[in-house]
Amino acid sequence: MPARPDPAQLAAWRLLLEVHATTTELLERELVAERGLPLSRYDVLLNLAEAPEGRLRMQELSASVLLSKSGLSRLVDRMVEAGLVRRERCQDDRRGWFAVLTDQGRSALRRAAPVHLRGIQEHFARHLEPVEVEVLTAAFSRVMAAARVAVGDGPAAGW
């Protein structure tokens, strides 16, 4: 195995970073303009909504969000202040607590979702042929399978 990527691989990696930075910036801009909701808050709301009873331990939430792993605690604090999330103490672990989706949080997510999905379609999905979606999914699934092993090797095994 060569120790470094060839120019085509490196160009693909840079493009991935560019696509990520640019599309998330566009999605953020539209979501803030139309719903007053930053993308990092959308990410938290979505992950809570997909969890049983709309609640996750902070550690679980940190493992599932994709945009604000660092600074998550402060982000959730601000969402509590905004009424989108509330805290609930763990019954079986006095030191731990859950982040729980409020009705207001669920409503904010419901209003934001069409704007967000339209943005994904407009800025990402519509530019890809079905076969490209298949190739990307297969390749990235392999990358993720290896990453889960690599992550498990390191200090952040919970993530």
Next chain:
Amino acid sequence: MPARPDPAQLAAWRLLLEVHATTTELLERELVAERGLPLSRYDVLLNLAEAPEGRLRMQELSASVLLSKSGLSRLVDRMVEAGLVRRERCQDDRRGWFAVLTDQGRSALRRAAPVHLRGIQEHFARHLEPVEVEVLTAAFSRVMAAARVAVGDGPAAGW
């Protein structure tokens, strides 16, 4: 054009976010462990090194970095304190200033690059077949071409 992505497209989008979050986390972890350099600093050093005379206006730097667009000003402040970057006033614009790569910054980049490139190979490139690299590059180039138009439509036209 449908207003939302189909399930396969949405899964591909989520995978892109996951691959980005996970691989950058792995690259960050290795670069910090082996060279004491956060990935955001590497990103700044690399962009300055690729610029003429190793210097960029803050606005140009903000347009070129891919990881720390928000918080860039504080990041550069800390890199100035660490001796990796210095400030230089623009001669033709009294209010503006350049971020300039120092010898120490260039040396830090040179020592970090092999670790970073090895990580891209290990965690991303080696999992992709050459044809997948081609497909990804073609598809993402189209996404970026459209994004540049979309970004130009909005308030952040300089970016």
